[in-house]
Amino acid sequence: MLDSPEFHELISRRWRMSLVLTAALFVVYYGFILLVATNKPLLSTPLGSATLGIVVGIAVILLSWALTAVYVVWANRHYDPAVKQLRDRLR
Protein backbone atom coordinates (compact mmCIF):
# COMPACT_ATOMS: atom_id res chain seq x y z
CA MET A 1 0.00 0.00 0.00
CA LEU A 2 2.70 2.47 1.03
CA ASP A 3 4.45 2.07 -2.32
CA SER A 4 1.31 2.14 -4.43
CA PRO A 5 1.13 5.11 -6.81
CA GLU A 6 -2.60 5.53 -6.03
CA PHE A 7 -1.87 6.14 -2.33
CA HIS A 8 0.80 8.73 -3.17
CA GLU A 9 -1.53 10.37 -5.66
CA LEU A 10 -4.28 10.52 -2.99
CA ILE A 11 -2.02 12.25 -0.47
CA SER A 12 -0.65 14.78 -2.92
CA ARG A 13 -4.12 15.59 -4.28
CA ARG A 14 -5.40 16.11 -0.73
CA TRP A 15 -2.63 18.54 0.16
CA ARG A 16 -2.82 20.34 -3.19
CA MET A 17 -6.50 21.00 -2.50
CA SER A 18 -5.85 22.05 1.12
CA LEU A 19 -3.00 24.38 0.23
CA VAL A 20 -4.80 26.05 -2.68
CA LEU A 21 -7.84 26.71 -0.46
CA THR A 22 -5.69 27.89 2.47
CA ALA A 23 -3.85 30.25 0.10
CA ALA A 24 -7.20 31.60 -1.16
CA LEU A 25 -8.36 32.12 2.44
CA PHE A 26 -5.12 34.00 3.24
CA VAL A 27 -5.54 36.25 0.19
CA VAL A 28 -9.17 37.02 1.13
CA TYR A 29 -8.62 37.68 4.84
CA TYR A 30 -5.17 39.27 4.94
CA GLY A 31 -6.06 41.21 1.79
CA PHE A 32 -9.02 42.63 3.70
CA ILE A 33 -6.99 43.41 6.84
CA LEU A 34 -4.18 45.05 4.85
CA LEU A 35 -6.72 47.06 2.87
CA VAL A 36 -8.17 48.33 6.16
CA ALA A 37 -4.67 49.18 7.40
CA THR A 38 -3.43 50.91 4.24
CA ASN A 39 -6.40 52.29 2.30
CA LYS A 40 -9.15 53.56 4.58
CA PRO A 41 -10.50 56.14 2.05
CA LEU A 42 -11.30 53.36 -0.44
CA LEU A 43 -13.26 51.33 2.13
CA SER A 44 -15.03 54.52 3.25
CA THR A 45 -16.55 55.00 -0.24
CA PRO A 46 -20.32 55.28 0.21
CA LEU A 47 -22.31 52.49 -1.39
CA GLY A 48 -26.03 53.16 -1.12
CA SER A 49 -26.50 54.05 2.53
CA ALA A 50 -23.69 51.65 3.56
CA THR A 51 -19.98 51.81 2.70
CA LEU A 52 -17.72 49.65 0.53
CA GLY A 53 -16.06 48.49 3.77
CA ILE A 54 -19.29 46.99 5.12
CA VAL A 55 -19.88 45.13 1.86
CA VAL A 56 -16.29 43.81 1.78
CA GLY A 57 -16.54 42.71 5.45
CA ILE A 58 -19.69 40.73 4.68
CA ALA A 59 -18.04 39.33 1.55
CA VAL A 60 -15.13 37.96 3.65
CA ILE A 61 -17.60 35.90 5.70
CA LEU A 62 -19.47 34.71 2.60
CA LEU A 63 -16.19 33.75 0.87
CA SER A 64 -15.09 31.80 3.98
CA TRP A 65 -18.33 29.84 3.65
CA ALA A 66 -17.75 29.31 -0.07
CA LEU A 67 -14.19 27.95 0.41
CA THR A 68 -15.41 25.60 3.14
CA ALA A 69 -18.15 24.37 0.81
CA VAL A 70 -15.66 23.77 -2.03
CA TYR A 71 -13.50 21.61 0.24
CA VAL A 72 -16.32 19.51 1.64
CA VAL A 73 -17.93 18.90 -1.76
CA TRP A 74 -14.55 17.88 -3.18
CA ALA A 75 -13.83 15.60 -0.22
CA ASN A 76 -17.24 13.94 -0.34
CA ARG A 77 -17.19 13.43 -4.13
CA HIS A 78 -13.54 12.54 -4.77
CA TYR A 79 -11.54 11.91 -1.61
CA ASP A 80 -13.92 9.57 0.25
CA PRO A 81 -14.52 7.20 -2.72
CA ALA A 82 -10.75 7.03 -3.37
CA VAL A 83 -10.11 6.22 0.30
CA LYS A 84 -12.76 3.52 0.22
CA GLN A 85 -11.19 1.91 -2.85
CA LEU A 86 -7.77 1.80 -1.23
CA ARG A 87 -9.13 0.48 2.06
CA ASP A 88 -10.98 -2.31 0.28
CA ARG A 89 -7.70 -3.34 -1.31
CA LEU A 90 -6.10 -3.58 2.16
CA ARG A 91 -8.63 -6.13 3.30
Next chain:
Amino acid sequence: MQSTLGAPTLSAIFFFLIIVGLTLAVTYWAARRTKSASEFFAAGRSVGAFQNGLALAGDYMSAASFLGIAGLVALSGYDGMIYATGWLVGWPALMFLIAEPLRNLGKFTFADVVAFRLRQAPVRVAAAIGGILTLIFYTIAQMVGAGNLVTLMFGIPYNVAVVVVGAVMLAYVLFGGMLATTWVQIIKAILLLFGVTLLTVLVLAEFRFSPGALYQAVSARYGAGALQPGGLVTDPVEAVSLGLALMLGLLGLPHILMRFYTVPDSRAARLSVVYATGFIGYFYLIIPIVGFGASALVGRDVILAMDRGGNMAAPLVAELLGGTPFLGFIAAVAFATILAVVAGLTLAGASALSHDIFLHVIRKGGASEHEQVRVAKIATVIFGVVTVLLGVLFKGQNVAFMVGLAFAVAASANFPPLLLSIVWKRFNTAGAVASILTGATLSVGLIALSPTVLVDLLGFKAAIFPLRNPAIVSMTAAFVAGALASLLTHEPRAEALFSDEKLRVYLGVGAE
Protein backbone atom coordinates in the same frame (compact mmCIF):
# COMPACT_ATOMS: atom_id res chain seq x y z
CA MET B 1 -34.05 55.46 29.18
CA GLN B 2 -34.91 53.69 32.44
CA SER B 3 -33.35 50.26 32.73
CA THR B 4 -33.87 47.40 35.17
CA LEU B 5 -30.32 46.21 34.39
CA GLY B 6 -28.33 45.58 37.55
CA ALA B 7 -31.23 44.30 39.61
CA PRO B 8 -32.38 40.68 39.67
CA THR B 9 -35.74 40.83 37.86
CA LEU B 10 -38.29 38.03 38.12
CA SER B 11 -38.01 37.18 34.42
CA ALA B 12 -34.21 36.94 34.55
CA ILE B 13 -34.38 34.60 37.55
CA PHE B 14 -37.13 32.57 35.85
CA PHE B 15 -35.13 32.03 32.63
CA PHE B 16 -31.94 31.43 34.62
CA LEU B 17 -33.60 28.69 36.71
CA ILE B 18 -35.09 27.06 33.60
CA ILE B 19 -31.71 26.93 31.87
CA VAL B 20 -29.85 25.61 34.92
CA GLY B 21 -32.64 23.08 35.61
CA LEU B 22 -32.64 21.84 32.02
CA THR B 23 -28.86 21.52 31.83
CA LEU B 24 -28.68 19.70 35.18
CA ALA B 25 -31.40 17.29 34.00
CA VAL B 26 -29.29 16.61 30.90
CA THR B 27 -26.29 16.05 33.18
CA TYR B 28 -28.27 13.49 35.21
CA TRP B 29 -29.19 11.68 32.00
CA ALA B 30 -25.60 11.81 30.74
CA ALA B 31 -24.14 10.64 34.06
CA ARG B 32 -25.80 7.25 33.62
CA ARG B 33 -24.10 6.87 30.23
CA THR B 34 -20.66 7.98 31.38
CA LYS B 35 -18.62 5.10 32.82
CA SER B 36 -15.50 4.45 30.70
CA ALA B 37 -12.65 6.86 29.90
CA SER B 38 -13.81 7.10 26.29
CA GLU B 39 -17.28 8.07 27.51
CA PHE B 40 -15.92 10.61 29.96
CA PHE B 41 -13.52 12.33 27.52
CA ALA B 42 -15.17 11.71 24.14
CA ALA B 43 -18.86 10.94 24.82
CA GLY B 44 -18.22 7.40 23.57
CA ARG B 45 -17.62 8.89 20.06
CA SER B 46 -21.38 8.89 19.66
CA VAL B 47 -22.03 12.56 18.80
CA GLY B 48 -23.41 13.26 15.31
CA ALA B 49 -21.85 15.76 12.90
CA PHE B 50 -24.71 18.26 13.17
CA GLN B 51 -24.72 18.05 16.97
CA ASN B 52 -20.95 18.45 17.10
CA GLY B 53 -21.20 21.44 14.75
CA LEU B 54 -23.58 23.11 17.21
CA ALA B 55 -21.39 22.14 20.16
CA LEU B 56 -18.27 23.56 18.45
CA ALA B 57 -20.18 26.78 17.78
CA GLY B 58 -21.29 26.77 21.43
CA ASP B 59 -17.70 26.36 22.63
CA TYR B 60 -16.51 29.19 20.40
CA MET B 61 -19.28 31.81 20.73
CA SER B 62 -18.33 33.15 24.15
CA ALA B 63 -19.93 36.01 26.06
CA ALA B 64 -16.98 38.09 24.83
CA SER B 65 -18.04 37.64 21.24
CA PHE B 66 -21.76 38.11 21.91
CA LEU B 67 -21.71 41.09 24.28
CA GLY B 68 -18.22 42.35 23.37
CA ILE B 69 -18.60 42.58 19.59
CA ALA B 70 -22.13 44.03 19.81
CA GLY B 71 -20.69 46.64 22.20
CA LEU B 72 -17.67 47.36 20.01
CA VAL B 73 -19.91 47.92 16.97
CA ALA B 74 -22.29 50.08 19.03
CA LEU B 75 -19.46 52.30 20.30
CA SER B 76 -16.92 52.28 17.44
CA GLY B 77 -19.08 51.28 14.48
CA TYR B 78 -17.26 49.64 11.59
CA ASP B 79 -14.14 48.69 13.58
CA GLY B 80 -16.23 46.14 15.47
CA MET B 81 -17.08 44.45 12.17
CA ILE B 82 -13.36 43.99 11.39
CA TYR B 83 -13.07 41.99 14.62
CA ALA B 84 -16.15 39.91 13.77
CA THR B 85 -14.64 38.70 10.47
CA GLY B 86 -11.35 37.77 12.20
CA TRP B 87 -13.17 35.42 14.57
CA LEU B 88 -14.60 33.36 11.70
CA VAL B 89 -11.67 32.82 9.33
CA GLY B 90 -9.93 30.24 11.53
CA TRP B 91 -12.68 27.71 10.82
CA PRO B 92 -12.00 27.10 7.13
CA ALA B 93 -8.27 26.86 7.98
CA LEU B 94 -9.05 24.30 10.69
CA MET B 95 -10.94 22.28 8.07
CA PHE B 96 -8.23 22.43 5.37
CA LEU B 97 -5.21 21.70 7.60
CA ILE B 98 -6.07 19.86 10.81
CA ALA B 99 -9.58 18.46 11.32
CA GLU B 100 -9.43 15.06 9.58
CA PRO B 101 -5.83 14.06 10.51
CA LEU B 102 -6.57 15.13 14.10
CA ARG B 103 -9.61 12.85 14.27
CA ASN B 104 -7.82 9.87 12.71
CA LEU B 105 -4.61 10.10 14.74
CA GLY B 106 -5.74 11.04 18.22
CA LYS B 107 -7.70 9.52 21.05
CA PHE B 108 -8.66 12.24 23.58
CA THR B 109 -6.24 15.19 23.31
CA PHE B 110 -4.23 17.01 20.63
CA ALA B 111 -1.07 15.75 22.38
CA ASP B 112 -2.06 12.25 21.17
CA VAL B 113 -1.39 13.49 17.63
CA VAL B 114 1.95 15.16 18.37
CA ALA B 115 3.15 12.18 20.43
CA PHE B 116 1.88 9.53 17.97
CA ARG B 117 5.32 8.42 16.72
CA LEU B 118 7.53 10.33 19.18
CA ARG B 119 8.83 9.60 22.69
CA GLN B 120 5.85 9.90 25.01
CA ALA B 121 7.14 11.51 28.22
CA PRO B 122 8.93 14.63 26.91
CA VAL B 123 6.34 15.38 24.23
CA ARG B 124 3.35 14.89 26.55
CA VAL B 125 4.85 17.12 29.25
CA ALA B 126 5.67 19.88 26.74
CA ALA B 127 2.24 19.63 25.05
CA ALA B 128 0.51 19.77 28.44
CA ILE B 129 2.43 22.96 29.24
CA GLY B 130 1.31 24.61 25.98
CA GLY B 131 -2.25 23.33 26.34
CA ILE B 132 -2.72 24.25 29.98
CA LEU B 133 -1.19 27.74 29.51
CA THR B 134 -3.69 28.38 26.72
CA LEU B 135 -6.59 27.11 28.84
CA ILE B 136 -5.56 29.13 31.92
CA PHE B 137 -5.38 32.45 30.03
CA TYR B 138 -8.70 31.71 28.32
CA THR B 139 -10.27 30.73 31.66
CA ILE B 140 -9.10 33.90 33.46
CA ALA B 141 -10.74 36.04 30.77
CA GLN B 142 -13.97 34.01 30.97
CA MET B 143 -14.21 33.96 34.77
CA VAL B 144 -13.48 37.66 35.31
CA GLY B 145 -15.91 38.46 32.49
CA ALA B 146 -18.46 36.18 34.14
CA GLY B 147 -18.12 37.82 37.56
CA ASN B 148 -18.42 41.31 36.07
CA LEU B 149 -21.37 40.46 33.83
CA VAL B 150 -23.40 38.72 36.48
CA THR B 151 -22.78 41.61 38.89
CA LEU B 152 -23.78 44.08 36.19
CA MET B 153 -26.90 42.22 35.13
CA PHE B 154 -28.24 40.62 38.29
CA GLY B 155 -26.64 42.71 41.01
CA ILE B 156 -25.11 39.62 42.64
CA PRO B 157 -21.69 40.19 44.36
CA TYR B 158 -18.68 39.30 42.18
CA ASN B 159 -17.26 36.47 44.32
CA VAL B 160 -20.67 34.82 44.70
CA ALA B 161 -21.12 34.90 40.92
CA VAL B 162 -17.71 33.30 40.37
CA VAL B 163 -18.43 30.51 42.89
CA VAL B 164 -21.88 29.83 41.37
CA VAL B 165 -20.38 29.55 37.86
CA GLY B 166 -17.66 27.25 39.20
CA ALA B 167 -20.09 25.00 41.11
CA VAL B 168 -22.63 24.54 38.30
CA MET B 169 -20.05 23.87 35.58
CA LEU B 170 -18.22 21.45 37.88
CA ALA B 171 -21.49 19.51 38.25
CA TYR B 172 -21.79 19.22 34.44
CA VAL B 173 -18.25 17.99 33.90
CA LEU B 174 -17.76 15.85 37.00
CA PHE B 175 -20.97 13.82 36.66
CA GLY B 176 -21.79 14.04 32.98
CA GLY B 177 -18.34 14.22 31.38
CA MET B 178 -18.13 15.04 27.67
CA LEU B 179 -21.69 13.91 26.92
CA ALA B 180 -23.21 16.42 29.34
CA THR B 181 -20.75 19.13 28.33
CA THR B 182 -21.63 18.58 24.66
CA TRP B 183 -25.38 18.86 25.28
CA VAL B 184 -24.90 21.93 27.47
CA GLN B 185 -23.03 23.50 24.52
CA ILE B 186 -25.79 22.50 22.12
CA ILE B 187 -28.54 23.97 24.34
CA LYS B 188 -26.55 27.15 24.83
CA ALA B 189 -25.76 27.48 21.11
CA ILE B 190 -29.44 27.12 20.18
CA LEU B 191 -30.54 29.65 22.84
CA LEU B 192 -27.83 32.11 21.80
CA LEU B 193 -28.56 31.83 18.07
CA PHE B 194 -32.29 32.13 18.76
CA GLY B 195 -31.84 35.13 21.09
CA VAL B 196 -29.56 37.02 18.72
CA THR B 197 -31.80 36.23 15.72
CA LEU B 198 -34.85 37.57 17.57
CA LEU B 199 -32.88 40.65 18.59
CA THR B 200 -31.83 41.21 14.96
CA VAL B 201 -35.40 40.86 13.70
CA LEU B 202 -36.67 43.31 16.35
CA VAL B 203 -33.96 45.83 15.43
CA LEU B 204 -34.62 45.52 11.70
CA ALA B 205 -38.39 45.81 12.27
CA GLU B 206 -37.75 49.30 13.65
CA PHE B 207 -36.28 50.18 10.24
CA ARG B 208 -38.94 48.53 8.06
CA PHE B 209 -36.55 45.59 7.54
CA SER B 210 -34.14 47.71 5.55
CA PRO B 211 -30.47 47.50 6.66
CA GLY B 212 -29.95 50.65 4.56
CA ALA B 213 -32.36 52.59 6.76
CA LEU B 214 -30.47 51.30 9.85
CA TYR B 215 -27.11 52.47 8.43
CA GLN B 216 -28.72 55.83 7.59
CA ALA B 217 -29.98 56.24 11.15
CA VAL B 218 -26.52 55.41 12.54
CA SER B 219 -24.71 57.89 10.29
CA ALA B 220 -27.39 60.55 10.91
CA ARG B 221 -26.73 60.26 14.64
CA TYR B 222 -22.98 59.63 14.80
CA GLY B 223 -21.68 60.80 11.40
CA ALA B 224 -20.45 58.85 8.38
CA GLY B 225 -17.38 57.78 10.40
CA ALA B 226 -19.45 55.11 12.16
CA LEU B 227 -19.61 53.16 8.89
CA GLN B 228 -15.95 53.68 7.99
CA PRO B 229 -12.73 52.06 9.27
CA GLY B 230 -11.38 54.02 12.25
CA GLY B 231 -8.34 53.69 14.44
CA LEU B 232 -8.50 49.99 15.36
CA VAL B 233 -6.37 48.70 12.48
CA THR B 234 -3.62 51.07 11.33
CA ASP B 235 -0.23 49.35 11.46
CA PRO B 236 -0.10 46.59 8.78
CA VAL B 237 2.39 44.38 10.71
CA GLU B 238 0.31 44.62 13.89
CA ALA B 239 -2.85 43.84 11.92
CA VAL B 240 -1.38 40.74 10.27
CA SER B 241 0.06 39.53 13.59
CA LEU B 242 -3.33 39.82 15.30
CA GLY B 243 -4.94 38.13 12.29
CA LEU B 244 -2.49 35.20 12.46
CA ALA B 245 -3.22 34.70 16.16
CA LEU B 246 -6.99 34.82 15.63
CA MET B 247 -6.96 32.53 12.59
CA LEU B 248 -4.34 29.93 13.51
CA GLY B 249 -4.88 30.14 17.28
CA LEU B 250 -8.17 28.32 16.72
CA LEU B 251 -6.12 25.40 15.35
CA GLY B 252 -4.40 25.11 18.74
CA LEU B 253 -7.27 25.56 21.22
CA PRO B 254 -7.36 22.31 23.26
CA HIS B 255 -11.07 22.54 24.17
CA ILE B 256 -12.04 22.97 20.50
CA LEU B 257 -9.68 20.24 19.23
CA MET B 258 -10.92 17.66 21.74
CA ARG B 259 -14.46 17.98 20.31
CA PHE B 260 -13.29 16.16 17.17
CA TYR B 261 -12.87 12.95 19.17
CA THR B 262 -16.57 12.89 20.04
CA VAL B 263 -17.64 12.02 16.48
CA PRO B 264 -17.40 8.51 14.99
CA ASP B 265 -14.99 9.17 12.09
CA SER B 266 -13.07 11.75 10.05
CA ARG B 267 -15.96 12.27 7.64
CA ALA B 268 -18.17 13.33 10.57
CA ALA B 269 -15.31 15.54 11.82
CA ARG B 270 -15.23 17.27 8.43
CA LEU B 271 -19.01 17.75 8.33
CA SER B 272 -19.09 19.12 11.86
CA VAL B 273 -16.71 21.91 10.78
CA VAL B 274 -19.10 22.75 7.93
CA TYR B 275 -22.01 23.12 10.36
CA ALA B 276 -19.90 25.05 12.89
CA THR B 277 -18.64 27.44 10.18
CA GLY B 278 -22.24 27.97 9.06
CA PHE B 279 -23.54 28.80 12.54
CA ILE B 280 -20.57 30.93 13.57
CA GLY B 281 -20.54 32.85 10.27
CA TYR B 282 -24.25 33.53 10.61
CA PHE B 283 -23.69 34.74 14.19
CA TYR B 284 -20.96 37.19 13.14
CA LEU B 285 -23.06 38.39 10.17
CA ILE B 286 -25.99 39.43 12.37
CA ILE B 287 -24.17 40.59 15.54
CA PRO B 288 -23.13 43.91 13.88
CA ILE B 289 -26.82 44.63 13.16
CA VAL B 290 -27.55 44.32 16.89
CA GLY B 291 -24.60 46.64 17.61
CA PHE B 292 -25.64 49.26 15.05
CA GLY B 293 -29.24 48.97 16.30
CA ALA B 294 -28.12 49.63 19.89
CA SER B 295 -26.19 52.69 18.75
CA ALA B 296 -29.12 54.09 16.71
CA LEU B 297 -31.95 53.24 19.12
CA VAL B 298 -30.40 53.24 22.63
CA GLY B 299 -27.56 55.70 22.02
CA ARG B 300 -23.84 55.53 22.82
CA ASP B 301 -24.14 57.76 25.91
CA VAL B 302 -26.63 55.42 27.61
CA ILE B 303 -24.55 52.32 26.74
CA LEU B 304 -21.36 53.97 28.03
CA ALA B 305 -23.05 55.08 31.23
CA MET B 306 -23.95 51.46 31.99
CA ASP B 307 -20.51 49.96 31.24
CA ARG B 308 -17.40 51.63 29.84
CA GLY B 309 -16.58 48.57 27.73
CA GLY B 310 -19.94 48.74 25.94
CA ASN B 311 -20.83 45.19 27.01
CA MET B 312 -24.40 46.16 27.87
CA ALA B 313 -25.30 47.32 24.33
CA ALA B 314 -27.12 44.07 23.42
CA PRO B 315 -29.00 43.71 26.76
CA LEU B 316 -30.07 47.38 26.61
CA VAL B 317 -31.47 47.16 23.08
CA ALA B 318 -33.20 43.90 24.09
CA GLU B 319 -34.92 45.69 26.97
CA LEU B 320 -35.91 48.65 24.77
CA LEU B 321 -37.49 46.47 22.09
CA GLY B 322 -38.73 43.45 24.04
CA GLY B 323 -39.26 44.76 27.56
CA THR B 324 -38.04 43.30 30.83
CA PRO B 325 -38.91 39.67 29.94
CA PHE B 326 -36.67 39.76 26.83
CA LEU B 327 -33.87 41.41 28.83
CA GLY B 328 -34.25 38.59 31.37
CA PHE B 329 -33.98 36.03 28.58
CA ILE B 330 -30.87 37.64 27.05
CA ALA B 331 -29.23 37.97 30.49
CA ALA B 332 -29.90 34.30 31.25
CA VAL B 333 -28.51 33.29 27.83
CA ALA B 334 -25.34 35.32 28.46
CA PHE B 335 -24.96 33.51 31.78
CA ALA B 336 -25.52 30.09 30.16
CA THR B 337 -22.90 31.01 27.56
CA ILE B 338 -20.27 31.57 30.24
CA LEU B 339 -21.19 28.35 32.08
CA ALA B 340 -20.90 26.26 28.93
CA VAL B 341 -17.59 27.74 27.78
CA VAL B 342 -15.98 27.29 31.22
CA ALA B 343 -17.23 23.68 31.38
CA GLY B 344 -15.54 22.95 28.04
CA LEU B 345 -12.29 24.53 29.23
CA THR B 346 -12.34 22.52 32.46
CA LEU B 347 -12.88 19.22 30.65
CA ALA B 348 -9.95 20.01 28.33
CA GLY B 349 -7.75 20.90 31.32
CA ALA B 350 -8.72 17.68 33.10
CA SER B 351 -7.88 15.60 30.02
CA ALA B 352 -4.41 17.19 29.75
CA LEU B 353 -3.71 16.43 33.43
CA SER B 354 -5.10 12.91 33.54
CA HIS B 355 -4.71 11.51 30.00
CA ASP B 356 -1.44 13.20 29.01
CA ILE B 357 0.39 13.52 32.34
CA PHE B 358 -1.00 10.80 34.62
CA LEU B 359 -1.65 8.01 32.12
CA HIS B 360 1.19 8.53 29.63
CA VAL B 361 3.95 10.07 31.74
CA ILE B 362 3.45 8.80 35.32
CA ARG B 363 1.94 5.41 34.45
CA LYS B 364 3.63 4.98 31.04
CA GLY B 365 0.29 4.03 29.46
CA GLY B 366 -0.68 1.36 32.01
CA ALA B 367 -3.73 2.21 34.09
CA SER B 368 -7.09 0.47 34.36
CA GLU B 369 -10.20 2.05 32.86
CA HIS B 370 -11.61 2.51 36.35
CA GLU B 371 -8.49 4.29 37.57
CA GLN B 372 -8.36 6.55 34.48
CA VAL B 373 -11.90 7.80 35.12
CA ARG B 374 -11.20 8.31 38.81
CA VAL B 375 -8.08 10.36 38.09
CA ALA B 376 -9.96 12.29 35.40
CA LYS B 377 -12.57 13.27 37.99
CA ILE B 378 -9.92 14.32 40.50
CA ALA B 379 -8.26 16.39 37.77
CA THR B 380 -11.64 17.97 36.97
CA VAL B 381 -12.06 19.08 40.57
CA ILE B 382 -8.49 20.44 40.67
CA PHE B 383 -9.03 22.42 37.47
CA GLY B 384 -12.45 23.61 38.65
CA VAL B 385 -11.08 24.91 41.97
CA VAL B 386 -8.19 26.62 40.18
CA THR B 387 -10.73 28.23 37.84
CA VAL B 388 -12.69 29.75 40.74
CA LEU B 389 -9.49 30.88 42.48
CA LEU B 390 -8.24 32.56 39.31
CA GLY B 391 -11.58 34.34 38.97
CA VAL B 392 -11.31 35.67 42.54
CA LEU B 393 -7.59 36.50 42.20
CA PHE B 394 -8.02 38.57 39.02
CA LYS B 395 -11.09 40.45 40.26
CA GLY B 396 -11.08 44.04 39.03
CA GLN B 397 -8.11 43.48 36.70
CA ASN B 398 -8.23 44.46 33.06
CA VAL B 399 -8.16 41.00 31.49
CA ALA B 400 -9.39 41.82 27.98
CA PHE B 401 -5.92 41.07 26.60
CA MET B 402 -5.97 37.54 28.10
CA VAL B 403 -8.11 36.18 25.25
CA GLY B 404 -5.60 37.57 22.77
CA LEU B 405 -2.83 35.99 24.84
CA ALA B 406 -4.61 32.61 24.83
CA PHE B 407 -4.91 32.73 21.02
CA ALA B 408 -1.25 33.82 20.68
CA VAL B 409 -0.04 30.90 22.84
CA ALA B 410 -2.31 28.46 20.98
CA ALA B 411 -1.04 29.65 17.57
CA SER B 412 2.61 29.61 18.71
CA ALA B 413 2.95 26.62 21.06
CA ASN B 414 0.23 24.16 19.98
CA PHE B 415 -0.42 24.69 16.28
CA PRO B 416 3.18 24.41 14.90
CA PRO B 417 4.00 20.98 16.44
CA LEU B 418 0.54 19.71 15.50
CA LEU B 419 0.94 20.61 11.83
CA LEU B 420 4.60 19.52 11.61
CA SER B 421 3.89 16.13 13.18
CA ILE B 422 1.23 15.44 10.54
CA VAL B 423 3.08 16.55 7.42
CA TRP B 424 6.83 16.13 8.04
CA LYS B 425 8.50 12.75 8.28
CA ARG B 426 11.72 14.12 9.81
CA PHE B 427 9.86 15.86 12.67
CA ASN B 428 10.95 14.25 15.95
CA THR B 429 10.86 14.50 19.74
CA ALA B 430 13.55 17.19 19.98
CA GLY B 431 11.70 19.23 17.34
CA ALA B 432 8.36 18.94 19.10
CA VAL B 433 9.73 19.95 22.49
CA ALA B 434 11.76 22.81 20.98
CA SER B 435 8.82 24.22 19.01
CA ILE B 436 6.36 24.03 21.93
CA LEU B 437 8.74 25.62 24.44
CA THR B 438 9.91 28.30 22.00
CA GLY B 439 6.33 29.18 21.06
CA ALA B 440 5.08 29.25 24.66
CA THR B 441 8.03 31.24 26.07
CA LEU B 442 8.11 33.78 23.24
CA SER B 443 4.36 34.40 23.10
CA VAL B 444 4.05 34.93 26.86
CA GLY B 445 7.37 36.78 27.16
CA LEU B 446 6.76 39.16 24.26
CA ILE B 447 3.27 40.04 25.53
CA ALA B 448 4.83 40.85 28.92
CA LEU B 449 7.16 43.26 27.07
CA SER B 450 4.42 44.67 24.80
CA PRO B 451 2.59 48.03 25.01
CA THR B 452 -0.51 46.16 26.29
CA VAL B 453 1.23 45.16 29.53
CA LEU B 454 4.04 47.69 29.95
CA VAL B 455 2.20 50.86 28.87
CA ASP B 456 -1.53 50.19 29.39
CA LEU B 457 -1.30 48.01 32.49
CA LEU B 458 1.87 49.08 34.30
CA GLY B 459 2.01 52.70 33.13
CA PHE B 460 5.52 52.78 31.58
CA LYS B 461 6.10 55.36 28.84
CA ALA B 462 7.32 52.95 26.20
CA ALA B 463 7.34 49.22 25.56
CA ILE B 464 10.34 47.01 24.81
CA PHE B 465 8.57 44.94 22.13
CA PRO B 466 6.50 47.07 19.72
CA LEU B 467 3.64 44.67 18.79
CA ARG B 468 0.53 44.12 20.88
CA ASN B 469 0.13 40.62 19.48
CA PRO B 470 3.38 38.65 19.08
CA ALA B 471 2.10 35.77 16.90
CA ILE B 472 3.94 36.85 13.74
CA VAL B 473 7.26 36.50 15.63
CA SER B 474 6.50 33.75 18.17
CA MET B 475 4.71 31.40 15.75
CA THR B 476 7.38 31.76 13.07
CA ALA B 477 10.06 31.12 15.70
CA ALA B 478 8.25 27.97 16.87
CA PHE B 479 8.23 26.58 13.32
CA VAL B 480 11.93 27.43 12.86
CA ALA B 481 12.89 25.92 16.23
CA GLY B 482 10.91 22.75 15.47
CA ALA B 483 12.60 22.38 12.08
CA LEU B 484 16.13 23.10 13.32
CA ALA B 485 15.95 20.78 16.35
CA SER B 486 14.56 17.99 14.14
CA LEU B 487 17.29 18.41 11.51
CA LEU B 488 20.06 18.48 14.13
CA THR B 489 18.96 15.20 15.78
CA HIS B 490 18.11 11.71 14.54
CA GLU B 491 15.23 9.54 15.68
CA PRO B 492 15.01 6.51 13.37
CA ARG B 493 11.94 5.13 15.19
CA ALA B 494 9.94 8.32 14.57
CA GLU B 495 10.78 8.21 10.87
CA ALA B 496 9.96 4.51 10.59
CA LEU B 497 6.55 5.02 12.21
CA PHE B 498 5.65 7.73 9.69
CA SER B 499 4.30 5.04 7.30
CA ASP B 500 1.85 3.81 9.96
CA GLU B 501 0.90 7.40 10.61
CA LYS B 502 0.18 8.00 6.92
CA LEU B 503 -2.09 4.95 6.65
CA ARG B 504 -3.98 6.20 9.68
CA VAL B 505 -4.16 9.89 8.68
CA TYR B 506 -5.29 9.40 5.09
CA LEU B 507 -7.14 6.08 5.14
CA GLY B 508 -8.28 5.97 8.78
CA VAL B 509 -6.63 2.55 9.24
CA GLY B 510 -6.49 1.84 12.98
CA ALA B 511 -8.24 5.09 13.98
CA GLU B 512 -10.05 5.02 17.33
